[in-house]
Amino acid sequence: MATNAKRALLLMNLGSPDSTEVKDVRKYLNEFLMDGRVIDIPYIVRALLVRGIIVPFRAPKSAEAYRSIWTDEGSPLIVLTKQLKEALQHDIEEPIGIAMRYGTPSPKEAYDALLKEHPGLEEVVLLPLYPHYAMSSYETAVEYAKEQHKQYGYSFKLSVIKPFYDDDTYINALAESIKPYTEQAYDHILFSYHGVPQRHIRKSDITGCHCLKVENCCEVASPAHKECYRHQLVVTTKLVAEKLGIPKEKYSLSFQSRLGSGWLQPFTDKRLEAMPGEGVKKLLVACPAFISDCLETIEEIGEEGKETFLHAGGESFTLIPCLNVHPAWTATIKQWMEEIRSGKEEMILA
Template sequence: MSKQGILLVNLGTPDSPSVSDVRRYLDEFLMDERVIDINPVGRTLLVKGIIVPFRGPKSAKTYQKVWTDNGSPLMYYSAKVKDLLQEKLGAGYHVELGMRYQNPSLPSALAKLKEAGVSSIRVIPLFPQYASATTGSVHQRVMEIVSKWQTIPDMSFVNSYHDDPDMIEIFAENGQKYHPETFDHVIFSFHGLPQRQLVKADDSQKHCLKSPDCCSKLTDVNKFCYSAQCYNTARLIAERLSIPKEKYTVTFQSRLGKDPWAQPYTSEVIHQLGKNGAKRLLVFSPAFVADCLETIYEIAEEYDLEFKALGGDKVQLVESLNDKPEWIAVLEKMSKRN
């Protein structure tokens, strides 16, 4: 009996925190035309001539701070999720993990599914909110690889699950144990995107950034907008935890370069809250289903230090979904959903 194939895809991580491996990772990541969406010559000069040579050593030092005996936290949790999902789904399924950049590579993961003779492949990007630079890039690369096969099985792609009620419940439960009502403010910090990419994703070209609250509500016009989906995820978690609108802010982190990115920026909001006398901040990071450099280091360490320098007491990170059994159950439902 043929099996159904499940391909879990995460962003990726360097093979090690060495400068050479980090540079190799950054090169593959940033040369993606969907990540830095400028003309190829400009992208090559920027990435290979400036970012990779100069950012590589600095990024390597940061990776060294989060690296464990199990390797990269992102890889550790992604691999555990793959094994746990395989166990949950049973013999009728074949689950593989691929990284959009570096290892295990998408070609190798898809080759394993092909060798297993699966009758279908369901691609599940481990990004709750859709963005061209993440989910879109994964879908494009998978289709490029599979299009070269002589026999192509039934293919299906998960676009987004930013409003999945079971996923929302897990994030809410993770935050509940910190008692959100005892914090001065709650921040929902999402990974940033250049504003130009948000505008390009607006097929109507009549909505994105045309008003200050263009992302506050999901509509048919902005249903694929990354920022709007982020706001929707935050709203659902906040409602589940009874957090009033005035007590939380949606922000964006990890920007690169001088072009304007999705706003407000997490660091600037934290600074403003600190200057206004806030002492304790609770931070969710629902763009990530596994804790990684952006959560463990950027939020829990960097932002915490910045906030304390302003007189604050604590920036408390709410852990991600990681390998929680409830998260595996969500993925099981996604795997079986028609």
């Protein structure tokens, strides 16, 4: 790889605590939950809630949960992001960096590392590893990367890959990763997405009068869909199901990881508890809101969710891995970079 590269690719993921020690988990949770795009209430109230109630209560429990999934190499999310970088570096000519929204490395650290190796950089292409637009995931990651780019006066251009929830190559890759599991006997496949408060959906509505206000709002065409998390995941689910030939009665979607009231429904844990009584005994679960397997997939769904489903009378529970480093996913990113290289940026960049 040449050191005079003019363009680089930056993979940006959520982040992880530095270790499973309570102090490191506490630090991570404080940074995460104090983000005004995650808990969008006035700063003073947020600080009292997060630092005074949520983090002291959750940090020990979260540390225990992280310990249950931690590997010899570290946090699964960090390890898988590094593996994605390594796999891609064999396929694309641009140098690749890694940044996290919370924890390390920060965008600044990633920018500096890229510039140290490639001082002539003219453009960094940011790929937020979030398929769908949400203020608490894609938006906060992009705005943080932009803020650090501006704050430290970097001369290179920062370009951002737009949410790819309906991109053909992404849908093909996601379907390809799920396909082997649907070729076995199963009763139902549940697409479990990270939950968000309903107010986030309303806040992201650029029209101010569509999301959660119009009947079947996700199905009715609107400019609001450009930044509507709920609409975008409905589209992803439908496109993947169609690609795999899954009948409508054999799949559904739900929302996990809620914190408080007023969040999008149905809730994944409630659905897992109810499904066996509805005749679903053999269940597949996919988590397309996540590119890399992490605490929310491995522990929350793969361990807690499985226990809930089996305890309620289910017979078999299979958690389908996220895209991680699936060859179809790395091929997708390779194709995007080829399109950017060939001047088709408008198809890929926000």
